[in-house]
Amino acid sequence: MATELLYHRDSSLNEAEVLVLATGMDELGPFFIPDRTIFYFGGGGQPADSGFVRDPEGNMVPILKAIPAPGGIAHYLASPHFAPGPGVALRMSIDPARRLLHSRIHTAGHLVGSMIFEQLRWKLVPLKGYHYPDSPYVEFSNPEQLHELDSIPVEEGMREWIRSDRAVFTSTDGSLDGDREKTFVPEGFSLEGGRSLRWVGIDGFKYYPCAGTHVPTLGLLGKVSIKYFKGKKGNMRVAYQVEE
Ligand SMILES: [Zn+2]
16 A cells, blocks of 8 residues: 555544645545545444645645555545646645544543453453544444443543543554554454454553544543443444534
């Protein structure tokens, strides 16, 4: 993949200069592939960013969507009149409030998962997360079919970790690949060639394979509460809320 994902290293970048590597056209319209991007294209239970680039006259041209393509990440623009050619430098911006909210909700999902699985050690095993603002949840496998769960210990535990402002770490150097002590790979998660490209973990908890954006420390989460526990096809969904 020729497009560097700048948000993998720094989820707080809201602006960057990018260089157009290639352009193309498909059924979604004209697109360009930049050398790097700050635009989270979605997936992994997290919604895509909204953002724009500036054309040479300084006009804001919204990015409609971005999709992984063979030569990098294809970015589609909302203007048929602006088609940047290879070699053109563009100023890319994303909506910082939207990004921060998504990062907070996503990071809170990690905290819910680790609190239940690693700290409280309930027999619930993290499977996947849905981190959209409408009704975020973490889904666990529930091998012992637990029910009538209590949200209070989860909320109290999370409050403590948020108060101590734990760091959220990212590792991409391969040192954690295959490390069963420090990492946890949810069932059904596909690791390319047996390894992950990126691990994300809260200080004191395990690292999980993840491609999304996160806040650097838990203090930025504010108040996180548990909305409900709900059995779902033998699994357990834990719905949570991040106060805006
Ligand atoms: Zn994540």
